Amino acid sequence: MSLSTADLLDYDEVLERFDPVLGLEVHVELSTNTKMFCGCPTAFGAEPNTQVCPVCLGLPGALPVVNGKAVESAIRIGLALGCEIAPWCRFARKNYFYPDMPKNFQTSQYDEPIAFNGSLSLELADGTVVEVGIERAHMEEDTGKSLHVGGATGRIHGAEHSLLDYNRAGVPLIEIVTKPITGTGARAPEVARAYVTALRDLLRALDVSDVRMDQGSLRCDANVSLMPRGATEFGTRTETKNVNSLRSVERAVRHEMSRQGAVLVAGGEIMQETRHFDESTGTTSAGRRKETSEDYRYFPEPDLVPMAPSADWVEQLRTTLPELPWERRKRVQTDWQLSDLELRDLVNAGALDLVAATVDAGAAPDAARAWWVNYLSQEANSRGVELAELPISPSQVARVAALVAEGELTNKLAREVVDGVLAGEGEPDAVVESRGLAVVSDDTALYAAIDDALAAQPDVAEKIRGGKVQAAGAIVGAVMKATKGQADAKRVRELVLERCAG
Amino acid sequence: MPNISREEVAHLARLARLAVTEAELDKFAGQLDVILQSVARVGEVAADDIPPTSHAVPLRNVFRADEIRPGLTQEQVLAGAPSVEDGRFRVPRILGEQA
Ligand SMILES: [Zn+2]
Numbered sequence: 001m002s003l004s005t006a007d008l009l010d011y012d013e014v015l016e017r018f019d020p021v022l023g024l025e026v027h028v029e030l031s032t033n034t035k036m037f038c039g040c041p042t043a044f045g046a047e048p049n050t051q052v053c054p055v056c057l058g059l060p061g062a063l064p065v066v067n068g069k070a071v072e073s074a075i076r077i078g079l080a081l082g083c084e085i086a087p088w089c090r091f092a093r094k095n096y097f098y099p100d101m102p103k104n105f106q107t108s109q110y111d112e113p114i115a116f117n118g119s120l121s122l123e124l125a126d127g128t129v130v131e132v133g134i135e136r137a138h139m140e141e142d143t144g145k146s147l148h149v150g151g152a153t154g155r156i157h158g159a160e161h162s163l164l165d166y167n168r169a170g171v172p173l174i175e176i177v178t179k180p181i182t183g184t185g186a187r188a189p190e191v192a193r194a195y196v197t198a199l200r201d202l203l204r205a206l207d208v209s210d211v212r213m214d215q216g217s218l219r220c221d222a223n224v225s226l227m228p229r230g231a232t233e234f235g236t237r238t239e240t241k242n243v244n245s246l247r248s249v250e251r252a253v254r255h256e257m258s259r260q261g262a263v264l265v266a267g268g269e270i271m272q273e274t275r276h277f278d279e280s281t282g283t284t285s286a287g288r289r290k291e292t293s294e295d296y297r298y299f300p301e302p303d304l305v306p307m308a309p310s311a312d313w314v315e316q317l318r319t320t321l322p323e324l325p326w327e328r329r330k331r332v333q334t335d336w337q338l339s340d341l342e343l344r345d346l347v348n349a350g351a352l353d354l355v356a357a358t359v360d361a362g363a364a365p366d367a368a369r370a371w372w373v374n375y376l377s378q379e380a381n382s383r384g385v386e387l388a389e390l391p392i393s394p395s396q397v398a399r400v401a402a403l404v405a406e407g408e409l410t411n412k413l414a415r416e417v418v419d420g421v422l423a424g425e426g427e428p429d430a431v432v433e434s435r436g437l438a439v440v441s442d443d444t445a446l447y448a449a450i451d452d453a454l455a456a457q458p459d460v461a462e463k464i465r466g467g468k469v470q471a472a473g474a475i476v477g478a479v480m481k482a483t484k485g486q487a488d489a490k491r492v493r494e495l496v497l498e499r500c501a502g
Numbered sequence: 503m504p505n506i507s508r509e510e511v512a513h514l515a516r517l518a519r520l521a522v523t524e525a526e527l528d529k530f531a532g533q534l535d536v537i538l539q540s541v542a543r544v545g546e547v548a549a550d551d552i553p554p555t556s557h558a559v560p561l562r563n564v565f566r567a568d569e570i571r572p573g574l575t576q577e578q579v580l581a582g583a584p585s586v587e588d589g590r591f592r593v594p595r596i597l598g599e600q601a
Contacts (some may be wrong), residue, residue, distance in 0.1 A: 032568050033568050033569065033570055034568050034569065034570050034571070038571070038573075039566070039569060039570055039571025039572075039573070040570070040571075040573045041570050047576065047589060048576070048588070048589040048590050049576045049579045049580060049589055049590060049591075050575070050576050050579075050589075051573065052573055052574060052579050053571075053573030053574055054574070056573075057574075057579065065564060065565070065566040066564065066565050066566060067565070067566055067568055068565030068566060068567065068568065069567075069568035070568070071565060088562075090556060095517070096517075097517070097518065097519045099591070099593045147590065148595070149587075150595075160595055161592055161593060161594055161595050162592075162593050162594075162595060163587055163588060163590035163591065163592055163593075164590050164591040164592075164593060165589070165590050166579075166591075295517055297517070299556075300556035300557075302556065302557065304564075305557055305559070305561040305562050305563075305564050306556075306557065306562045307562065307563055308562045308563055309563075
């Protein structure tokens with residue numbers, strides 16, 4: 001079934017009539033060496049069905065054993081999200097028949113998640129702070145990967161058959177579920193994106209996952225519902241899957257709001273169902289009708305014994321938490337003496353890590369910030385890439401900043417050096433050399449240029465000698481022209497005055 | 503006293519992707535009823551001072567080190583597959599469903 005734009009309600013009208021409610025479920029693959037319940041490797045991109053064993057294939061008689069490192073990561077994630085850690089919890093079997101799960105059940109946690117009741121605070125682009133409640137973070141295992149072959153489009157509905165690769169089956173997953181997010185109105189799509197971004201940054205700081213949305217190590221399912229404005233009872237929700245980028249999170253929520261708005265305004269009902277996001281069209285389409293949790297017939301996993309993380313262990317893990325993103329932002333603001341606006345620009349440009357690395361490489365914070373937030377951000381924008389993908393490293397930027405600080409380069413020349421590095425001409429010093437960009441700092445060379453200029457404009461020279469220092473500008477200009485802008489204008493001016501004073 | 507209906511058996515059969523005939527629905531409903539009644543008798547014995555338990559052995563926190571152990575080769579993995587293509591299990595197309 002495809003949707004025409006006529007099936008969408010104008011976004012402003014959606015907001016006039018309805019309040020959106022969001023619920024976000026993020027699955028994150030842990031970057032452990034091995035799977036959740038067996039010793040198979042988890043590396044991405046291996047030949048199909050070469051990282052499997054009887055346990056993750058669900059062969060009869062195979063016994064799972066929990067990966068302690070994965071439990072550790074789960075607890076650390078829970079602590080970083082301000083959650084309580086369950087003193088006692090179990091795994092459960094979630095029964096369903098689908099070829100991506102060779103066991104015919106997924107080992108998950110049901111009513112006893114390892115972490116629950118936390119929160120994550122996010123900052124939107126304009127500085128508005130939104131506090132998102134975390135319902136739970138629980139442990140489970142990933143499914144295999146299916147490839148749908150044949151049919152008209154290769155998409156599942158036209159597929160002739162499916163091919164299964166179980167390398168991913170059993171990879172440790174943490175599912176992080178928010179409490180319902182209400183009251184965000186028009187900003188719901190933006191909040192959804194900001195939440196996934198903040199969570200990604202947090203997980204990256206914890207070093208528990210690759211958090212690569214493009215490789216599926218971070219995946220977001222977006223639950224969206226609408227209720228009449230001012231109502232308190234939530235409407236029926238849909239769950240949109242297959243949202244594989246931060247931008248898609250925002251688009252999917254916005255699209256689903258407009259689609260549901262159109263259905264409701266026309267007097268229709270929203271089906272509780274899974275929907276699939278199509279990156280190319282930015283629309284969602286109906287997937288399977290959701291099975292109810294009763295249908296999953298959850299029961300405690302008999303092959304795994306309960307977990308009871310001791311308070312000592314949990315406190316010991318708390319001491320391993322790194323500086324978390326919001327703490328870091330605060331510290332950086334103090335250390336680098338940034339205004340709220342400067343900090344926000346830095347964060348919004350996605351430049352914090354790069355600036356910090358540039359400062360670590362010896363640059364002054366202001367200079368490092370100016371390069372990344374101003375000059376290089378524009379360059380990244382015009383190339384349509386992320387800042388970090390530009391072919392210049394923090395240490396190279398630091399070197400350019402050092403050359404400016406030492407007076408070897410003017411700002412204008414420095415930009416040319418950076419352009420040279422971006423163009424693949426090598427290290428900054430090599431670009432200075434090959435493009436002949438060094439500031440003419442040799443006073444002897446400058447004296448020669450100054451004497452030439454004074455000789456060429458004897459009337460000006462006479463005025464300066466007579467005490468009209470402002471006339472020196474004309475000589476400085478001539479010298480700068482003669483040196484092709486490679487002289488330090490301030491130094492030239494000093495030398496001109498010195499020459500005329502004698 | 504537990505009681506399981508034909509409809510419930512049909513629903514369970516559908517969830518388990520089992521094709522069950524009309525006659526079997528009655529037969530299984532009766533059999534499942536016997537099983538449920540037997541299990542229910544355990545509940546009668548359990549007093550308030552007996553906590554529900556899911557494991558017979560009082561073990562907890564059994565964890566494994568995060569170390570890679572050899573698994574199966576692709577050949578071994580696919581040896582029992584009814585159909586294989588490109589190193590993968592080949593299964594019938596899945597109608598209108600996606601996990
Ligand atoms: Zn395995």
